[in-house]
Amino acid sequence: MTLAHWLPFAIASAILVAIPGPTVLLVISYALGHGRRFALVTTAGVALGDLTSMTASMLGLGVILAASAALFTALKWVGAAYLIYLGIKLWRAPAQTPDTPDTAETRTSRIFAHAFAVTALNPKSIIFFVAFVPQFIDPHVAATSQIVAFEATFVLLGTLNAFCYAMLASAARRAIRSPRVQRVVNRTGGTLLIGAGIFAATWKKASA
Numbered sequence: 001m002t003l004a005h006w007l008p009f010a011i012a013s014a015i016l017v018a019i020p021g022p023t024v025l026l027v028i029s030y031a032l033g034h035g036r037r038f039a040l041v042t043t044a045g046v047a048l049g050d051l052t053s054m055t056a057s058m059l060g061l062g063v064i065l066a067a068s069a070a071l072f073t074a075l076k077w078v079g080a081a082y083l084i085y086l087g088i089k090l091w092r093a094p095a096q097t098p099d100t101p102d103t104a105e106t107r108t109s110r111i112f113a114h115a116f117a118v119t120a121l122n123p124k125s126i127i128f129f130v131a132f133v134p135q136f137i138d139p140h141v142a143a144t145s146q147i148v149a150f151e152a153t154f155v156l157l158g159t160l161n162a163f164c165y166a167m168l169a170s171a172a173r174r175a176i177r178s179p180r181v182q183r184v185v186n187r188t189g190g191t192l193l194i195g196a197g198i199f200a201a202t203w204k205k206a207s208a
Contacts, residue, residue, distance in 0.1 A: 087189075
Protein backbone atom coordinates (compact mmCIF):
# COMPACT_ATOMS: atom_id res chain seq x y z
CA MET A 1 0.00 0.00 0.00
CA THR A 2 1.28 3.45 -0.90
CA LEU A 3 1.01 6.63 1.14
CA ALA A 4 -1.27 8.00 -1.56
CA HIS A 5 -3.86 5.33 -0.68
CA TRP A 6 -3.41 5.33 3.09
CA LEU A 7 -3.27 9.07 3.78
CA PRO A 8 -6.71 9.96 2.34
CA PHE A 9 -8.22 7.12 4.37
CA ALA A 10 -6.51 8.32 7.54
CA ILE A 11 -7.65 11.91 7.02
CA ALA A 12 -11.25 10.90 6.25
CA SER A 13 -11.30 8.57 9.26
CA ALA A 14 -9.93 11.26 11.58
CA ILE A 15 -12.71 13.61 10.52
CA LEU A 16 -15.37 10.94 10.96
CA VAL A 17 -14.32 9.83 14.45
CA ALA A 18 -14.05 13.45 15.64
CA ILE A 19 -17.77 14.02 15.03
CA PRO A 20 -19.53 13.39 18.38
CA GLY A 21 -21.95 10.48 18.38
CA PRO A 22 -23.50 8.14 20.97
CA THR A 23 -20.11 6.61 21.81
CA VAL A 24 -18.48 9.99 22.47
CA LEU A 25 -21.48 11.07 24.55
CA LEU A 26 -21.12 7.97 26.70
CA VAL A 27 -17.36 8.51 27.12
CA ILE A 28 -17.87 12.12 28.17
CA SER A 29 -20.69 11.27 30.56
CA TYR A 30 -18.71 8.57 32.36
CA ALA A 31 -15.61 10.76 32.50
CA LEU A 32 -17.55 13.64 34.01
CA GLY A 33 -19.35 11.41 36.45
CA HIS A 34 -16.58 9.07 37.56
CA GLY A 35 -13.21 10.52 36.66
CA ARG A 36 -10.07 9.52 34.80
CA ARG A 37 -9.91 5.84 35.78
CA PHE A 38 -13.30 5.19 34.24
CA ALA A 39 -12.39 7.34 31.25
CA LEU A 40 -9.63 4.87 30.45
CA VAL A 41 -12.04 1.96 30.82
CA THR A 42 -14.57 3.50 28.44
CA THR A 43 -11.79 4.22 25.94
CA ALA A 44 -10.80 0.55 26.01
CA GLY A 45 -14.42 -0.45 25.47
CA VAL A 46 -14.66 1.89 22.49
CA ALA A 47 -11.47 0.44 21.00
CA LEU A 48 -12.76 -3.13 21.23
CA GLY A 49 -16.17 -2.05 19.92
CA ASP A 50 -14.61 -0.38 16.88
CA LEU A 51 -12.43 -3.41 16.25
CA THR A 52 -15.44 -5.74 16.49
CA SER A 53 -17.65 -3.59 14.28
CA MET A 54 -15.06 -3.09 11.56
CA THR A 55 -13.97 -6.74 11.60
CA ALA A 56 -17.60 -7.84 11.26
CA SER A 57 -17.95 -5.50 8.30
CA MET A 58 -14.88 -6.86 6.57
CA LEU A 59 -16.04 -10.44 7.17
CA GLY A 60 -19.26 -9.74 5.29
CA LEU A 61 -21.82 -8.98 7.97
CA GLY A 62 -22.37 -5.56 6.44
CA VAL A 63 -23.38 -7.13 3.13
CA ILE A 64 -25.80 -9.46 4.93
CA LEU A 65 -27.32 -6.57 6.89
CA ALA A 66 -27.71 -4.54 3.72
CA ALA A 67 -29.49 -7.43 1.99
CA SER A 68 -31.65 -8.58 4.91
CA ALA A 69 -34.22 -6.02 6.03
CA ALA A 70 -35.35 -8.24 8.91
CA LEU A 71 -31.84 -8.74 10.31
CA PHE A 72 -30.99 -5.07 9.92
CA THR A 73 -34.20 -4.03 11.69
CA ALA A 74 -33.61 -6.48 14.53
CA LEU A 75 -30.07 -5.27 15.17
CA LYS A 76 -31.16 -1.65 14.80
CA TRP A 77 -33.83 -2.07 17.48
CA VAL A 78 -31.44 -3.83 19.83
CA GLY A 79 -28.92 -1.02 19.51
CA ALA A 80 -31.57 1.68 19.84
CA ALA A 81 -33.12 0.07 22.91
CA TYR A 82 -29.71 -0.20 24.54
CA LEU A 83 -28.95 3.48 23.92
CA ILE A 84 -32.29 4.49 25.43
CA TYR A 85 -31.69 2.21 28.41
CA LEU A 86 -28.28 3.79 29.05
CA GLY A 87 -29.73 7.26 28.59
CA ILE A 88 -32.40 6.62 31.21
CA LYS A 89 -29.81 5.21 33.62
CA LEU A 90 -27.57 8.23 33.13
CA TRP A 91 -30.47 10.67 33.46
CA ARG A 92 -31.42 9.11 36.81
CA ALA A 93 -27.84 8.70 38.06
CA PRO A 94 -27.00 10.56 41.29
CA ALA A 95 -24.31 13.22 41.32
CA GLN A 96 -20.81 11.87 42.02
CA THR A 97 -18.13 13.58 44.06
CA PRO A 98 -14.42 12.66 44.32
CA ASP A 99 -15.19 10.98 47.65
CA THR A 100 -18.14 8.94 46.41
CA PRO A 101 -17.31 5.21 46.69
CA ASP A 102 -17.71 2.90 43.71
CA THR A 103 -20.90 0.86 43.52
CA ALA A 104 -22.06 -2.02 41.35
CA GLU A 105 -23.20 0.57 38.80
CA THR A 106 -19.69 2.00 38.44
CA ARG A 107 -17.61 -1.15 38.29
CA THR A 108 -15.04 -1.08 35.55
CA SER A 109 -16.31 -4.26 33.92
CA ARG A 110 -19.84 -2.86 33.66
CA ILE A 111 -18.69 0.45 32.20
CA PHE A 112 -16.36 -1.33 29.77
CA ALA A 113 -19.27 -3.50 28.60
CA HIS A 114 -21.50 -0.45 28.11
CA ALA A 115 -18.89 1.35 25.99
CA PHE A 116 -18.23 -1.78 23.94
CA ALA A 117 -21.90 -2.47 23.30
CA VAL A 118 -22.75 1.10 22.28
CA THR A 119 -19.84 1.10 19.81
CA ALA A 120 -20.28 -2.40 18.40
CA LEU A 121 -24.10 -2.67 18.26
CA ASN A 122 -24.53 -0.15 15.48
CA PRO A 123 -25.73 -1.57 12.16
CA LYS A 124 -25.16 1.79 10.46
CA SER A 125 -21.46 1.61 11.30
CA ILE A 126 -21.14 -1.95 10.04
CA ILE A 127 -22.75 -1.11 6.71
CA PHE A 128 -20.83 2.16 6.53
CA PHE A 129 -17.49 0.39 6.78
CA VAL A 130 -18.46 -1.89 3.88
CA ALA A 131 -19.16 1.16 1.71
CA PHE A 132 -16.32 3.33 3.06
CA VAL A 133 -13.24 1.12 3.11
CA PRO A 134 -13.34 -0.24 -0.48
CA GLN A 135 -13.06 3.30 -1.85
CA PHE A 136 -9.46 3.39 -0.65
CA ILE A 137 -8.42 -0.12 -1.70
CA ASP A 138 -5.63 -0.34 -4.28
CA PRO A 139 -6.73 -3.09 -6.72
CA HIS A 140 -3.10 -3.81 -7.61
CA VAL A 141 -2.16 -4.79 -4.04
CA ALA A 142 -3.38 -7.70 -1.90
CA ALA A 143 -6.67 -6.64 -0.32
CA THR A 144 -6.14 -8.45 3.00
CA SER A 145 -3.04 -6.52 3.98
CA GLN A 146 -4.72 -3.23 3.07
CA ILE A 147 -7.84 -4.05 5.09
CA VAL A 148 -5.71 -4.91 8.12
CA ALA A 149 -3.83 -1.60 7.79
CA PHE A 150 -7.04 0.39 7.36
CA GLU A 151 -8.70 -1.33 10.28
CA ALA A 152 -5.70 -0.74 12.53
CA THR A 153 -5.63 2.93 11.47
CA PHE A 154 -9.33 3.49 12.13
CA VAL A 155 -9.30 1.73 15.50
CA LEU A 156 -6.23 3.69 16.59
CA LEU A 157 -7.78 7.00 15.55
CA GLY A 158 -11.07 6.11 17.22
CA THR A 159 -9.28 5.15 20.42
CA LEU A 160 -7.22 8.35 20.49
CA ASN A 161 -10.33 10.40 19.81
CA ALA A 162 -12.26 8.78 22.66
CA PHE A 163 -9.26 9.16 24.97
CA CYS A 164 -8.96 12.88 24.18
CA TYR A 165 -12.66 13.47 24.82
CA ALA A 166 -12.39 11.49 28.05
CA MET A 167 -9.37 13.42 29.29
CA LEU A 168 -10.98 16.76 28.52
CA ALA A 169 -14.13 15.69 30.35
CA SER A 170 -12.09 14.37 33.28
CA ALA A 171 -10.28 17.72 33.55
CA ALA A 172 -13.60 19.54 33.45
CA ARG A 173 -14.90 17.29 36.21
CA ARG A 174 -12.47 18.86 38.66
CA ALA A 175 -14.13 22.21 38.10
CA ILE A 176 -17.60 20.71 38.58
CA ARG A 177 -18.02 20.29 42.33
CA SER A 178 -21.68 21.16 42.65
CA PRO A 179 -24.02 18.13 42.75
CA ARG A 180 -26.60 20.31 41.02
CA VAL A 181 -24.27 20.93 38.08
CA GLN A 182 -23.41 17.23 37.86
CA ARG A 183 -27.10 16.33 37.78
CA VAL A 184 -27.56 18.77 34.89
CA VAL A 185 -24.61 17.14 33.08
CA ASN A 186 -25.98 13.62 33.69
CA ARG A 187 -29.46 14.56 32.54
CA THR A 188 -28.18 16.38 29.47
CA GLY A 189 -26.03 13.39 28.49
CA GLY A 190 -28.88 11.00 29.25
CA THR A 191 -31.29 13.00 27.14
CA LEU A 192 -28.82 13.05 24.23
CA LEU A 193 -28.34 9.27 24.46
CA ILE A 194 -32.10 8.72 24.53
CA GLY A 195 -32.38 11.01 21.51
CA ALA A 196 -29.66 9.04 19.74
CA GLY A 197 -31.54 5.83 20.49
CA ILE A 198 -34.79 7.23 19.10
CA PHE A 199 -32.95 8.45 16.01
CA ALA A 200 -31.37 5.03 15.53
CA ALA A 201 -34.78 3.37 15.86
CA THR A 202 -36.37 5.62 13.24
CA TRP A 203 -33.40 5.69 10.86
CA LYS A 204 -34.22 4.12 7.51
CA LYS A 205 -31.79 1.71 5.85
CA ALA A 206 -32.60 3.23 2.49
CA SER A 207 -31.00 6.51 3.61
CA ALA A 208 -27.59 4.91 4.21
